[in-house]
Amino acid sequence: MSKECVPKDLDLDIIVQTIKTALPSEQKIIPLHEPYFGGNEWLYVKECLDTRWVSSVGKYVDLFEEKLAEFTGVKRAVAVVNGTEALHICLKLVGVQPNDEVLIPALTFIATANAVIYCGGVPHFVDSEFSTLGLDADKLRSYLREIVEIRSNECYNKFTNRRIKAVVPMHTFGHPVDLDKLAAVCEEFYLELVEDTAESLGSYYKGRHTGNWGKVSAVSFNGNKVITTGGGGAILTNDSEIAKLAKHITTQAKLPHKWEFRHDMIGYNYRMPNINAALGCAQLEQLPDFLEKKRQLAKRYQRLFSNIKGADFMTEPEFAQSNYWLNAILLAPEYKEKRDELLTLTHEQGILSRPAWDLMYTLPMFTACPKMDCSAAESIAGRLINLPSSVNL
Numbered sequence: 001m002s003k004e005c006v007p008k009d010l011d012l013d014i015i016v017q018t019i020k021t022a023l024p025s026e027q028k029i030i031p032l033h034e035p036y037f038g039g040n041e042w043l044y045v046k047e048c049l050d051t052r053w054v055s056s057v058g059k060y061v062d063l064f065e066e067k068l069a070e071f072t073g074v075k076r077a078v079a080v081v082n083g084t085e086a087l088h089i090c091l092k093l094v095g096v097q098p099n100d101e102v103l104i105p106a107l108t109f110i111a112t113a114n115a116v117i118y119c120g121g122v123p124h125f126v127d128s129e130f131s132t133l134g135l136d137a138d139k140l141r142s143y144l145r146e147i148v149e150i151r152s153n154e155c156y157n158k159f160t161n162r163r164i165k166a167v168v169p170m171h172t173f174g175h176p177v178d179l180d181k182l183a184a185v186c187e188e189f190y191l192e193l194v195e196d197t198a199e200s201l202g203s204y205y206k207g208r209h210t211g212n213w214g215k216v217s218a219v220s221f222n223g224n225k226v227i228t229t230g231g232g233g234a235i236l237t238n239d240s241e242i243a244k245l246a247k248h249i250t251t252q253a254k255l256p257h258k259w260e261f262r263h264d265m266i267g268y269n270y271r272m273p274n275i276n277a278a279l280g281c282a283q284l285e286q287l288p289d290f291l292e293k294k295r296q297l298a299k300r301y302q303r304l305f306s307n308i309k310g311a312d313f314m315t316e317p318e319f320a321q322s323n324y325w326l327n328a329i330l331l332a333p334e335y336k337e338k339r340d341e342l343l344t345l346t347h348e349q350g351i352l353s354r355p356a357w358d359l360m361y362t363l364p365m366f367t368a369c370p371k372m373d374c375s376a377a378e379s380i381a382g383r384l385i386n387l388p389s390s391v392n393l
């Protein structure tokens with residue numbers, strides 16, 4: 001066969017070269033997302049050690065909650081041990097009960113699905129849209145019109161006869177989903193909206209910070225997120241009563257008293273320790289600067305990839321400002337078998353790129369869960385690659 005008959009192939013070397021051009025040349029290994037400590041971290045953490053206030057008491061938790069609420073524009077933030085537990089408690093707070101179904105993206109990190117399970121609920125998987133990588137509100141609406149029945153202002157799955165209680169959109173890699181559209185779907189079907197804002201601290205939808213749409217939402221401060229507290233998370237809400245309850249449930253449901261230990265419900269030991277909050281306070285001070293640096297890196301990738309055929313750089317949706325937590329490229333559908341080869345090539349060069357998560361319903365724990373057609377999520381998951389995105393790049 002002559003060379004001319006072979007279809008023009010994707011030039012992987014050019015893609016690897018393009019990624020390298022965007023990144024600092026002196027660094028041998030470039031992780032996907034490293035934390036950056038360039039401010040008051042040492043000062044605040046040392047103060048915790050010096051005063052011995054490292055655990056469940058101390059000023060930094062209150063301060064962190066206050067600053068976080070201020071930054072995100074919510075009324076109250078409640079700091080907890082991690083984002084997964086923030087999400088778990090959010091679902092409890094909106095009334096997810098055992099045997100309820102909760103609509104979540106098939107394309108998400110495992111924590112979204114596990115949080116549903118912790119409530120005794122059943123994850124019900126929803127497709128994504130290409131423009132945001134997150135929940136497709138239009139497709140969800142047509143699907144729900146087919147499968148649900150409203151009984152006294154509650155939504156029931158006609159096929160499983162279970163109540164569907166909530167929808168959990170996730171802002172994938174920091175790119176906000178179309179929240180207005182999704183909120184309208186929730187209203188039509190009597191569903192609670194709970195944003196998984198784990199990846200979207202510093203991301204705005206139509207000028208307002210993500211996490212402001214449903215009654216509650218969950219943020220993560222894991223080591224690989226935009227800012228970190230070591231491990232940590234927060235529940236965001238604009239409802240003071242819910243905030244009070246969130247605080248109570250996450251602090252063993254202990255009634256305030258100088259010496260008495262009295263608890264009035266089943267609570268959880270999910271409070272964020274003071275030493276983690278101290279780290280968080282120092283990180284929050286630098287967040288605007290981090291966001292600016294991440295945006296610059298994203299622009300660099302975007303510019304370089306604009307000349308590359310067969311690989312598209314993922315940009316923020318037109319209605320949003322993304323934090324560009326993790327940069328991503330999508331290979332053209334005809335090149336999807338090249339994904340693993342490209343991952344191998346970049347790793348050989350010390351560039352620790354990564355594929356998207358396996359779709360949730362392909363995992364053994366979730367194969368029996370209900371799902372809609374997820375062809376877009378399947379297409380995305382098969383050809384997406386995350387690129388190094390640390391603040392210091």
Ligand SMILES: *Cc1c(COP(=O)(O)O)cnc(C)c1O
Pocket residue numbers: 082083084085087108109111112170196198199219220221222232233
């Ligand atoms: C990171 C993350 C979480 C939870 O975070 P942890 O703080 O690690 O428990 C939840 N959902 C999504 C989508 C995430 O990326």
